[in-house]
Amino acid sequence: MNKNMGNIVCKFGGTSMADEKSVEQVAKIVKANPARRYIVVSAPGKTKDCQKVTDVLIECYGEIQRTGTCNETFPEIIRRYRLLNCGISSERFNNLMSDIKLQMEKSRNYDFCISRGEYLSAYFFAEKIGYPFIDAAELVCFNRFGGFDAMRTDKCCRQRLKEVKRAVIPGFYGQDETGAIVAFSRGGSDISGSIIAQAVNADLYENWTDVDGILSADPRIVPQARVIEKMTYSELRELAYLGASVMHSDALQPLIKAKIPLNVRNTFHPEKAGTLICSLVKDSNKQAVTGIAGKKDVRILFIHKLGLNAQKSVVRKVLSILEYHDVIFEHMPSSLDAVNFLIPYSSMSSELAEKIIEEIKAEIHPDNIKVLDNFAIVSIVGRNMYQRMGVAAKMLTALSENRINIRLLIQGCREINIIAGVDESRYEDSIKALYQAFLGDSSGS
Numbered sequence: 001m002n003k004n005m006g007n008i009v010c011k012f013g014g015t016s017m018a019d020e021k022s023v024e025q026v027a028k029i030v031k032a033n034p035a036r037r038y039i040v041v042s043a044p045g046k047t048k049d050c051q052k053v054t055d056v057l058i059e060c061y062g063e064i065q066r067t068g069t070c071n072e073t074f075p076e077i078i079r080r081y082r083l084l085n086c087g088i089s090s091e092r093f094n095n096l097m098s099d100i101k102l103q104m105e106k107s108r109n110y111d112f113c114i115s116r117g118e119y120l121s122a123y124f125f126a127e128k129i130g131y132p133f134i135d136a137a138e139l140v141c142f143n144r145f146g147g148f149d150a151m152r153t154d155k156c157c158r159q160r161l162k163e164v165k166r167a168v169i170p171g172f173y174g175q176d177e178t179g180a181i182v183a184f185s186r187g188g189s190d191i192s193g194s195i196i197a198q199a200v201n202a203d204l205y206e207n208w209t210d211v212d213g214i215l216s217a218d219p220r221i222v223p224q225a226r227v228i229e230k231m232t233y234s235e236l237r238e239l240a241y242l243g244a245s246v247m248h249s250d251a252l253q254p255l256i257k258a259k260i261p262l263n264v265r266n267t268f269h270p271e272k273a274g275t276l277i278c279s280l281v282k283d284s285n286k287q288a289v290t291g292i293a294g295k296k297d298v299r300i301l302f303i304h305k306l307g308l309n310a311q312k313s314v315v316r317k318v319l320s321i322l323e324y325h326d327v328i329f330e331h332m333p334s335s336l337d338a339v340n341f342l343i344p345y346s347s348m349s350s351e352l353a354e355k356i357i358e359e360i361k362a363e364i365h366p367d368n369i370k371v372l373d374n375f376a377i378v379s380i381v382g383r384n385m386y387q388r389m390g391v392a393a394k395m396l397t398a399l400s401e402n403r404i405n406i407r408l409l410i411q412g413c414r415e416i417n418i419i420a421g422v423d424e425s426r427y428e429d430s431i432k433a434l435y436q437a438f439l440g441d442s443s444g445s
C-alpha cells in the first residue's frame with residue numbers, strides 16, 4: 001500500500017484485540033503507516049481459554065436483570081482487560097472498571113451493557129498508542145426508534161473529527177436523541193468503521209481480521225482456494241451473500257456510495273496485501289471467474305399456472321402474500337406458465353410455507369404449487385464474464401462431466417454471475433467441479 005496515502009481508517013476485529021500479543025501487533029501496524037489516522041476497534045474476541053467479551057457482557061446483563069448486580073460475571077471482564085496490559089496505572093484501571101460496572105447496573109440497558117466491550121478496548125488502546133480516545137456516542141447517531149441516522153451521523157463525525165488528526169474510536173454502537181446507547185447488530189464494528197471512513201472521506205478503509213483476505217472458494221470444500229487479490233464491490237456482494245463473507249453486509253453501502261476502496265487484511269500477517277475491493281478494477285487479469293460460492297439453506301416455492309404470463313396480477317398477489325409474511329426471496333426465475341421463488345430457510349419455515357401455500361391457493365388457484373427442499377445453489381462470480389462467450393458452456397460442461405444434474409439456472413444481463421440449482425447432496429461436488437474448471441491449476445481461464 002502506498003505510504004503517502006493521506007487518510008486511512010482502520011478497523012481491528014475481536015481477534016486482533018484478544019490478548020496482549022495481538023494488541024501489541026495492532027499497535028505496530030498502526031504506527032507503521034502515519035496515514036492510519038482513525039482506528040476503530042472491536043471488543044476482545046475469543047481465545048483458547050476465554051469467551052468473547054461481548055458474550056460475557058450479555059451474561060452480565062442477564063445477571064443484572066436477575067439480581068440487580070453483575071458481581072458474579074463482571075470479574076471476567078476485569079480479567080480480560082487486565083491481560084491486555086495497556087500500560088494504564090492500577091488505580092486508574094480499577095476506578096474505570098468500577099465506574100463501568102456501576103453504570104451497567106444502573107442503566108439496566110442491554111445495548112449499553114454489550115457496548116462496553118468496544119468502549120473499553122478503544123479506551124485502553126488509545127492510552128497504549130497515545131492517540132486521543134473519542135467515544136462513538138459522540139459520532140454515531142440513531143433515531144428514537146433505534147434506526148441508524150445517516151445524515152446526523154455524517155454531520156457529527158465531520159464536525160468532531162475535523163478537530164482531531166488521529167483518534168481511537170469504539171466500534172459497534174452510537175447514541176440516540178435521548179442520549180441512550182444503541183448498538184448495531186452483532187459484528188457491527190465493521191459498520192462503524194465504514195461510516196467513519198465515509199465521514200472523513202478516507203482514501204482507504206482497512207478491515208483487519210484474522211484471515212489473509214477473501215478466498216476464491218470455501219476452503220473447507222476446496223483446501224487449495226487462494227486469496228483473491230482484487231475485486232469489485234459487485235463481485236464481493238455476490239460472493240458474500242453466498243457465504244464468502246468476512247464483513248458485516250451493512251458495512252458495504254457507505255463505502256460503495258463514497259467510492260472508498262476496502263482492503264481486507266490479516267493482523268497476524270501484515271506482510272500480506274490481503275484483498276483489495278474497489279468500485280472499478282482496472283487490471284490485466286482477464287480471468288473470467290473471480291470466485292466460486294454457494295449455499296445450501298434455500299428452498300424453492302414453485303408455482304405453476306397455465307397462462308401465468310398473460311395474467312397481469314397473479315405474480316403481484318403472490319408477492320403481496322410473501323411481503324405480508326415478511327418472507328425474503330433471493331431470486332425469482334420464471335417461465336411462461338411457472339414461477340420459482342428461491343427463499344432462505346431462515347426466512348420461511350416449513351409451517352409458514354404450508355400457510356403461505358394455502359393463502360396462494362385461495363388467491364390465485366394455481367394448477368400446481370409446492371415447496372422443493374434438499375436444494376442448493378452454486379455460483380460462479382466474475383466481473384470479466386461480461387460479454388464473454390463460452391463461460392456458461394464451461395460451467396455446464398464441468399457439472400455434467402461430474403454427473404451433476406442442473407435443476408435451475410440463472411444469469412442476469414449484468415453477466416456478473418451464473419447460478420445453478422443442484423441437489424443438496426451434490427453441493428460440495430459442484431463447488432469442487434467449478435473450482436477445478438475455472439480456477440484450478442489447469443483451468444486455463
Ligand code: ASP
Pocket residue numbers: 013014042043052054055117171172185186187188189190
Ligand atoms: N463485539 C461485537 C460482536 O461481538 C461487535 C463486533 O465485534 O463487531 O458482535
